[in-house]
Amino acid sequence: MGFYRKIPSFDIGELNIENMFITDFLPIASGTYVKVYLMGLLFSKEENKNYRFDNAVLANMLKIPIEDIHEAWIYWEGKKLIVRHFHEDQVAYDVEFLSLRELYILDNFVSKSTAPSKTASAKNAVFVKENEKFKALCARIEKIIATPLKHADYRKINDFYTHYYKNADIIVRAFEYNYIERNIRNIKAIDSLLNSWIDQGFSTIEAIDQSIEMSTRRFKVYKEVLRILGMSFRMANQAEKEAIDRWIDEYHFEPNDLYDLLKSFSKSTMNMNFNYIETRLKDLHARNILTFEAYSRTEKPENTASQKSIPAKSRKKQYTIEKERTYSEDELEALLLKKGKNLK
Structure with a gap:
């Protein structure tokens, strides 16, 4: 199997997307957020400057609520991929797309004549550390489920990691328990399992293992x-x-x-x-x-x-049982004589 691209015979325009967005951000973002980002990026192209695009137009084209558009921009701004520039009314805003390559270079390669920014370095270090932790988590999960994760799976795991447990070991334990011990090979069931652990107040692997052991005994x-x-x-x-x-x-x-x-x-x-x-x-x-x-x-x-x-x-x-017995010749003769007298 391979991947290749056919050279087009005519040009009707194309959208350049940085590889870092596809490899580092697309797998962990929701589909709605990705659609908003890509459509907004298309609107930002130079040839589209003469047209008036806003969030309302974007929502209409994508057939999603305007609230989802705002949530998407807040998400991407949190990931440092865009900046929102608010108007005077502090309600409407413009969206500026930032270059991932530029951000990466500025954060990782500093000129010798320029002192490194402690704030930028600290932010980059946190981002890189979290990203590596998430990649390691996904790699551990792929070993358990014995199949490559899909994009939807990445988003779901990111949701587990962001909203349920920051402890990757607990998420891995959930996959081990469902996929290996219970043979429930469904990532949606992980959601239910993690929710139940949170409802029961489990915050450590030890507490979870004790609960699993008790559940296993009770199942038997x-x-x-x-x-x-x-x-x-x-x-x-x-x-x-x-x-x-x-x-x-x-x-x-x-x-x-x-x-x-x-x-x-x-x-x-x-x-x-x-x-x-x-x-x-x-x-x-x-x-x-x-x-x-x-x-x-x-x-x-x-x-x-x-x-x-x-x-x-x-x-x-009820328990009287008549049994057979044997008689001698004299006893039989006496019985016959007795029977004959009775007949007379």
Whole structure:
């Protein structure tokens, strides 16, 4: 595979874009911001000076709200790619595009006769450091997902890094957990996972790993409970998870005791469902019977209880089994004589 460009036979104009914009800024910016930048850059060309372009025209051409245009210019101004020059009303403004090459040269190559600007050097150092950190983060993620990141992925990861966690290790841990351990190969799921970690107040890798370990153990409990109930072919739904969590966290049954109790319950009913289990476990919890051993001591076997409910005479008749026996010749003769007398 390769890339090449066909030389045009006629010229209808083209837009020169600096390579640094494409390599360093385009992958991490939203699509809307990129469209605004490129269209604005087109408007800034010398041949377009005779036309009156403003943000309203730009919004109309791109078919996006005017608010998105202003947000885009604020974003690019923050990246030092443009400068907004406000009018006297302090509302309208002109946009000046800065040369990336010039900025790079001024920040990195200073004449020997000129003392370096501490402010410019400090800003450049921060930018370079953040950019390198982000590139390293993306490289680590590509190793995990085993495929090159797309432009949309770069933007999403930049959003994670900017708005969720500045700690790259946490973002990498989210990709490891979803892509490798859970086999959920969807970058959108990372968004949900990071949000849940923030909601739970996790700010360190240690806290996140502890939560993951607990979730993994609980997942095994869900799976085993469904297996005992004959539903190993599917995952537990949310209501079932909440019920199992309640049996463990509120009723304080250990998983192994819970498994044994469920197996015992299944012997006494043909309708083994979550409502039935909830009733039985809630009753045991109220009686402070929290282990299978305690349950075995206090609960009598189901078959014994069922036998006691049958009257003694009925049980005797039920278990009376007529057996065959053998007779001698004398006994047979006596039986026949007795039978003959009875017939007379």
